[in-house]
Amino acid sequence: MNLTRLKTGIWQAELKIPKQLHAVLGKQRFARSTRTKCRREATLVSSPWLAEWQSLIQLAQNDPLAFELAGIVATPHLSSANKWDWFEVLKPSEQACFEGIEWGNGLPLPVHMEAFAAYHYKNHKVRTEARRYILEATRFMPTTRHLRKEAAQRWLFAEEAKPEAQRRAVKTMQKALGYLSEYVAWLQYQGLLDAQLQNPFRQVRFPKALKRPVKYSPMTDLEILAVRTVAQEKGDAELVAYIDIARYTGMRLSEIGALTTESLVTVEGVTCFKVKEDAKTQASSGRVVPVAAKLHELLDLGRLNMAGRSNAVGKRFGRLKRDVLADGQSRTKCFHSIRKFVVTTLEQAGIAEGIAADLVGHEKPNITYNVYSGGSSVQQLTSAITALEQTQSF
Numbered sequence: 001m002n003l004t005r006l007k008t009g010i011w012q013a014e015l016k017i018p019k020q021l022h023a024v025l026g027k028q029r030f031a032r033s034t035r036t037k038c039r040r041e042a043t044l045v046s047s048p049w050l051a052e053w054q055s056l057i058q059l060a061q062n063d064p065l066a067f068e069l070a071g072i073v074a075t076p077h078l079s080s081a082n083k084w085d086w087f088e089v090l091k092p093s094e095q096a097c098f099e100g101i102e103w104g105n106g107l108p109l110p111v112h113m114e115a116f117a118a119y120h121y122k123n124h125k126v127r128t129e130a131r132r133y134i135l136e137a138t139r140f141m142p143t144t145r146h147l148r149k150e151a152a153q154r155w156l157f158a159e160e161a162k163p164e165a166q167r168r169a170v171k172t173m174q175k176a177l178g179y180l181s182e183y184v185a186w187l188q189y190q191g192l193l194d195a196q197l198q199n200p201f202r203q204v205r206f207p208k209a210l211k212r213p214v215k216y217s218p219m220t221d222l223e224i225l226a227v228r229t230v231a232q233e234k235g236d237a238e239l240v241a242y243i244d245i246a247r248y249t250g251m252r253l254s255e256i257g258a259l260t261t262e263s264l265v266t267v268e269g270v271t272c273f274k275v276k277e278d279a280k281t282q283a284s285s286g287r288v289v290p291v292a293a294k295l296h297e298l299l300d301l302g303r304l305n306m307a308g309r310s311n312a313v314g315k316r317f318g319r320l321k322r323d324v325l326a327d328g329q330s331r332t333k334c335f336h337s338i339r340k341f342v343v344t345t346l347e348q349a350g351i352a353e354g355i356a357a358d359l360v361g362h363e364k365p366n367i368t369y370n371v372y373s374g375g376s377s378v379q380q381l382t383s384a385i386t387a388l389e390q391t392q393s394f
Contacts, residue, residue: 106143218340250342257310284361
């Protein structure tokens with residue numbers, strides 16, 4: 001166990017969880033504020049926590065299935081949760097967002113945030129997103145006493161009042177309120193909130209001034225080449241690799257960002273990428289995508305590690321395309337446009353829609369194929385990849 005001194009001076013107790021148990025325990029580490037600036041006191045206070053955490057880790061190692069079925073991590077000491085633990089682990093810049101809030105005697109909205117995220121979501125990115133939106137909502141409804149539909153509506157009106165360039169899309173705010181709705185329902189289920197309380201995040205009105213969904217346009221092969229060439233000239237080998245994988249597979253940015261050497265599998269003698277199991281949709285998850293012959297030349301597959309840096313790569317791509325493309329300022333052109341290019345190319349090459357859907361991870365358009373088919377063969381997917389290679393000369 002480590003004692004980490006936060007920028008506030010408070011000591012925090014931490015214990016890393018073995019990597020193989022992250023999914024079982026729903027987190028990467030145990031962490032709890034000692035609420036003291038004295039290291040000696042912090043050591044004494046945290047000793048029983050260490051024993052408890054080590055016990056949980058040992059139990060998870062011995063029988064992870066029984067551990068999950070028992071729901072041991074679901075509600076760890078919820079009734080005795082320290083009401084300010086969530087605040088003390090925030091960065092100073094994040095803490096500053098809550099200055100001037102009148103908390104009163106109510107229970108801060110994020111007090112059970114960590115337990116909820118660990119219980120409800122296995123994906124680290126989704127847990128992080130849920131926490132972010134709960135913290136944002138806290139500025140409009142600081143405690144559980146403030147959970148009223150008027151407060152939720154005020155959150156949306158505040159978004160509407162932002163300059164147009166800074167406003168988020170309706171879909172983004174719908175997702176944000178979805179997380180909060182699940183959080184409130186979970187608090188009620190756990191007996192931590194009045195079950196008769198009307199969930200304030202349901203049936204709210206979304207202002208018309210919020211951004212509407214943008215339909216992305218496919219890039220052309222020449223546009224992809226132009227962006228790739230500049231990235232190569234700048235020495236951004238990582239971005240070049242992302243572009244190459246995207247144009248020869250149609251994979252999403254986040255799917256590429258999860259690729260490692262462990263993602264390479266051999267199916268019927270063909271080397272394939274195996275997409276992560278928690279991809280965006282059920283049709284996307286766990287699918288195999290044959291590796292194009294050209295990618296064997298462009299990439300060092302023996303050292304493949306896309307490092308989970310998809311967000312940073314996506315931003316670099318966005319900045320570059322704004323400088324390189326004639327319509328680069330348009331939001332309709334982004335990294336996802338390469339995926340659109342792949343689908344367009346497959347259609348123009350005469351590839352059957354069902355095969356194209358299996359390759360890029362879309363639901364089948366035909367109900368018979370969607371429900372009863374076992375999916376396209378590796379040979380059929382390989383023929384689709386070959387069609388992609390034949391239409392690209394760079």
